[in-house]
Amino acid sequence: MAKQGVQHHLSVQNMGMTYRMEDGTEVQALEDINFDMYSGDLNVVVGPSGCGKTTLLNILAGFLIQTSGSVTLDGKKIEKPGAERGVVFQKGALFEWLSVYQNAEFGPRMLNKPLEERKQTVMEYLDLVDLAGFRDTPIYNLSGGMQQRVAIVRCLANDPSIMLMDEPLGALDALTREKMQSLILKLWKETGKMIFFITHSVEEAIYLATDLFVMSARPGRIMKRYKLDFCKRGLHEDSRKLKSDPEFIKIREEVLGLIWGMEEETGAHGR
Amino acid sequence: MNQLGYRIKEYLGLGKRDDENMRKTVKFGDPSAVQQGRLYSVISILVVLVIWVIICEMEVVPPLFWPPPQDVIEKFWKIATEGYRGATLFEHILVSLWRVLSGFGLGCLLGIPLGIGMGLSKIVRGSLDPLIELYRPVPPLAYIPIIIIWMGIGDEGKITLLFLATFSIMVINSRAGVKSVTVEKIHAAYSLGANRWQVLWHVILVNALPEIFTGARVAMGVAWGTLVAAEMVAATSGIGWMVLNASRYLRTDIVLMGIIVMGLIGYSIDLLMRLMEKKLIPWKGKI
Numbered sequence: 180m181a182k183q184g185v186q187h188h189l190s191v192q193n194m195g196m197t198y199r200m201e202d203g204t205e206v207q208a209l210e211d212i213n214f215d216m217y218s219g220d221l222n223v224v225v226g227p228s229g230c231g232k233t234t235l236l237n238i239l240a241g242f243l244i245q246t247s248g249s250v251t252l253d254g255k256k257i258e259k260p261g262a263e264r265g266v267v268f269q270k271g272a273l274f275e276w277l278s279v280y281q282n283a284e285f286g287p288r289m290l291n292k293p294l295e296e297r298k299q300t301v302m303e304y305l306d307l308v309d310l311a312g313f314r315d316t317p318i319y320n321l322s323g324g325m326q327q328r329v330a331i332v333r334c335l336a337n338d339p340s341i342m343l344m345d346e347p348l349g350a351l352d353a354l355t356r357e358k359m360q361s362l363i364l365k366l367w368k369e370t371g372k373m374i375f376f377i378t379h380s381v382e383e384a385i386y387l388a389t390d391l392f393v394m395s396a397r398p399g400r401i402m403k404r405y406k407l408d409f410c411k412r413g414l415h416e417d418s419r420k421l422k423s424d425p426e427f428i429k430i431r432e433e434v435l436g437l438i439w440g441m442e443e444e445t446g447a448h449g450r
Numbered sequence: 451m452n453q454l455g456y457r458i459k460e461y462l463g464l465g466k467r468d469d470e471n472m473r474k475t476v477k478f479g480d481p482s483a484v485q486q487g488r489l490y491s492v493i494s495i496l497v498v499l500v501i502w503v504i505i506c507e508m509e510v511v512p513p514l515f516w517p518p519p520q521d522v523i524e525k526f527w528k529i530a531t532e533g534y535r536g537a538t539l540f541e542h543i544l545v546s547l548w549r550v551l552s553g554f555g556l557g558c559l560l561g562i563p564l565g566i567g568m569g570l571s572k573i574v575r576g577s578l579d580p581l582i583e584l585y586r587p588v589p590p591l592a593y594i595p596i597i598i599i600w601m602g603i604g605d606e607g608k609i610t611l612l613f614l615a616t617f618s619i620m621v622i623n624s625r626a627g628v629k630s631v632t633v634e635k636i637h638a639a640y641s642l643g644a645n646r647w648q649v650l651w652h653v654i655l656v657n658a659l660p661e662i663f664t665g666a667r668v669a670m671g672v673a674w675g676t677l678v679a680a681e682m683v684a685a686t687s688g689i690g691w692m693v694l695n696a697s698r699y700l701r702t703d704i705v706l707m708g709i710i711v712m713g714l715i716g717y718s719i720d721l722l723m724r725l726m727e728k729k730l731i732p733w734k735g736k737i
Contacts, residue, residue, distance in 0.1 A: 242637055262643030272634035275733045276656050286642035289652070319736035337642055 187253055187340040187373055189216040189239070194248030196234055207398035208234045212248070214392070214401065216341070216373055221410055223376045223388035225434065227442045231399030232377045233345060239375060240266050240343050252340060262286060265339030267330050269346045273318050279305070279329050280314040286337030297336075304332040307369065308362060324355035331366065341373040349379065357418055360386055364413050381434050382422060386413055393434055396441045403437060405430065462489040517703035525707045534704070535695065537687050543715065546677055546688040549605060553612025553680070554666075554673045561617045562662060565624025566655070578621075586618040591679045603684035611683065615676040616669040623665025627658025660734040667723045674716045
């Protein structure tokens with residue numbers, strides 16, 4: 180599989196999201212969100228609980244429509260979910276009645292891609308994540324980490340313009356999580372995809388991001404942006420060493436300070 | 451021979467075990483520590499049979515009240531070979547099975563799509579909800595006079611009754627099956643490029659299968675149990691009718707034989723369905 184040559188562009192301009200609650204009050208979930216993303220970017224969003232990161236992802240995925248501003252991918256407005264915006268959920272959302280291979284080929288199959296082409300694409304990706312030997316295993320026989328690998332392959336197999344990942348490693352144990360972080364970097368390098376990633380873990384965010392957004396508590400705004408390159412180093416450096424690098428630690432403490440500061444202001448959980 | 455003895459011991463739970471259960475200190479109250487107790491199943495059946503034989507030998511009650519097992523077995527062979535009122539036991543059973551399967555089949559044919567519709571559309575749900583909830587609690591027996599007036603005394607009436615018994619169960623379970631899909635799976639499917647119909651067919655319906663199958667198991671059991679009521683609708687054959695007819699002539703030995711046969715067949719049907727479920731829906735209960 181060749182590195183994707185096509186360049187994609189996601190543009191979010193003056194975007195806001197307001198909910199009206201049952202009792203008529205208005206809740207501003209997101210406010211004044213502006214950013215642009217291109218293929219090869221790995222944008223990570225961190226923020227206190229309830230800051231709206233998942234809402235933001237849902238809007239980009241097309242599961243929700245924003246109340247103000249514009250969200251476009253390659254110039255087209257995002258109004259509903261589509262194969263060009265693949266999603267990886269925290270708990271996989273895999274289909275338990277299908278095997279690893281069948282889950283992974285679901286997208287291309289729905290798009291009626293020819294059998295041989297599907298097989299080749301899917302098996303290449305399964306190989307890349309070391310699951311080729313499990314192709315016919317029912318997914319309920321897999322560990323959490325393996326299931327998330329299948330979820331990622333399922334997303335990749337459709338060759339999306341952007342991959343949206345909603346805390347994909349949140350349900351994994353610490354060791355598996357670290358291994359998966361390295362795997363995500365490897366896939367990012369191999370495919371050159373645009374990745375939008377949400378996480379609670381500041382360390383994970385700094386490790387993975389080319390662009391890090393720190394969001395404020397509700398109403399969610401992008402408080403601070405970082406341009407980082409630990410991910411590029413992470414491709415060939417040991418992850419533990421990297422995460423203990425003084426520069427890494429400095430940024431980590433800064434971001435944590437920001438987030439904790441916000442959580443204090445709004446009470447324990449800014450909801 | 452040794453192999454067989456060993457297998458029997460295993461089956462009864464008498465084999466040597468050093469598994470997790472043996473090492474547990476808290477067994478009382480731990481539901482997973484309660485084994486199947488197959489040894490006691492075998493013992494209890496034997497005890498029942500022995501008591502049955504003894505009571506009849508001692509003539510505690512007249513044979514009319516409780517026929518001895520020899521009579522029941524004798525009647526079983528007699529009716530299996532010579533027949534009862536023109537049809538052998540096998541033919542009666544076949545006729546009854548045909549009625550039950552037809553009623554159940556129709557119940558599925560109409561019940562499953564409607565249940566699915568109710569799970570997907572507020573219009574379908576709103577319209578059908580009151581009708582189904584009103585007719586469901588009524589025992590099938592109550593419909594017999596209406597059915598006879600409408601459909602006469604042929605097989606159609608009996609099949610209709612059995613249909614009514616199974617229909618509501620299939621509707622409710624199909625609806626529950628449809629509603630049980632997680633929204634993440636639906637979102638995932640749309641994000642993979644599926645259109646509405648693909649989501650319906652490849653995700654919603656497959657996800658609903660376990661619940662639909664459970665409904666089918668329950669519905670079959672209910673249908674078989676409603677058989678006797680159905681065969682009160684002016685029948686001249688069928689194993690339910692045989693029991694009713696024999697009771698009218700106080701042939702309790704035939705009645706008891708019929709009851710035992712019906713129980714065994716009902717049990718076998720359920721076992722068969724459970725096997726099919728394991729084969730067709732292996733993911734049920736996992737994840």
